[in-house]
Amino acid sequence: MATWLVTGGAGFIGGNFVREAVARGVKVVNLDLLTYAGNLNTLASLQGDSNHVFVQGDIGDRDLVSRLLAEHQPEAVVNFAAESHVDRSIDGPGAFIQTNVVGTLGLLEAARDYWKALPDGRREGFRFLHVSTDEVYGTLGETGKFSETTPYAPNSPYSASKAASDHLVRAFHHTYGLPTLTTNCSNNYGPYHFPEKLIPLVIAKALAGEALPVYGDGKQVRDWLFVSDHCEAIRTVLANGRVGETYNVGGNAERQNIEVVRAICALLDQRRPRADGQPRESQITHVADRPGHDRRYAIDASKLKDELGWEPKHTFEQGIAFTVDWYLDNQDWVRGVLDGSYRLERIGTAA
Incomplete structure (x- = not known):
């Protein structure tokens, strides 16, 4: 049985990744600090599963990470842990530097030391996979896409902190040989x-x-990626990616923000009509734009397709319909977040 140390595994992408990995027979040691976005209710289906070991802690805690690596002997570290909300980074950039830069450095140092001490047969198979964002590339005009060779040009404290963490991962491969x-x-x-x-x-x-609320004119363009497709891409890169390489992951689904909002409104009008019969588009309100708001992102994921055979399975229409239905069917989870009660579920465990 494979064992992976997954950081940030109580968050959105990390939580989905952990649930899917355990379902596929992987033992996951899940390290998460449980900041505001960490939610143990996301992992409720894994309660009591011996293949999921949850540990509340900081990726920057070298002693803790080193102990977990030594005890559980994972074949891989998958790093999702990050502060990730742009608006919050504008209001308080310090937390983003601490987690995304300093924390990633501590995790890399612990992983390097663990990897160097592995016996030869296991050392060659070890991987450190760092999950990052297209926001490190900055913004695009009306045409073009981000490739793996696009120069970094981050425009928010969040994307700048992620860019720094990407550079650290690259440096640890080129300087120490860590298989990243x-x-x-x-x-x-x-x-x-x-x-x-x-x-x-x-x-x-x-x-x-x-x-x-819709920022500005709502015509900012994003490439939308269904989370399960992303999880599959990460597993694909972890299994077959070339050491030291970067792979862009996209959904082939560019949409303006206003188009996304209107699509959600239309789906809700079909599934849960307003009592007064009015369309939910009437609730749309344009608000002042975010400072430094990137206008367009688009991903060229051809390297991942050509080298490893991955491409997204879900169209945006399929994914957004599934997502709306999931939220309608899981209002208890949503209410737990909105009223703050999910934070009362927090525990610390010793692995």
């Missing part, structure tokens, strides 16, 4: 997404009859 892999993904969506992000926020506010 990096993935840079486009905007994810799907089940268990924290309701501060666009899609779950719009669903929650639409159901509550509240205004649906």
Whole structure:
């Protein structure tokens, strides 16, 4: 049985990844600090499963990470742990530097020392996979896409901190030989997404009859990636990616933000019509744009397809319909986040 140390595994993408990995027979040691976006309710289906070991802790805690590596002897470290909300990074960039840069450095140092001490047969098979974002590349005009060779040009404290962490991962491969892999993904969506992000926020506010805030003219373009497709891409890179390489992961689904909001409104009008019969598009309200808001992101994921055979399985229409249905069917999870009660579930465990 494979064993992986997964960091940030109580968050949105990490939580989906952990659940899918355990379902596929992988033993996961799940290290998460449980900041505001960490939610143990996302992992409720794994309660009592011996193949899921949850540990509350910081990736920057060298002693803790080293102990977990020594005790569980994983074949891979998959790093999802990050502060990831752009608006929060604008209001308080310090936390992003601490987690995304300093924390990643501590994790890399612990992983390097563990890897160097492995016996020859296991050392060759070890991998450190770092999950990053397309936001490190900055913004695009009306044409073009980000490739793995696009120069970094981060425009927010969040993307700058992720760019720094990417550079550290690259440096640890080239300086120490640590067998690293990096993935840079486009905007994810799907089940268990924290309701501060666009899609779950719009669903929650639409159901509550509240205004649906859209930044500026709403014509900012993002490439939307269904989270389960992203998880499969990470597993593919982990299994077969070339050591030291970066792979872009995209959903082939460019949409303007306003188009995404209107699609959600239409789906909710079909599934949960307003009592007054009015369309939910009437709730859309344009608000002042975010400072430094990138206009367009688009991913060229051809390297991942050509080298490793991965491409997304879900169209945006399929993924957004599934996502809306999931939120409608899991209102207890949503309410637990919105009222803060999910934070009362927090525990610390010693692995």
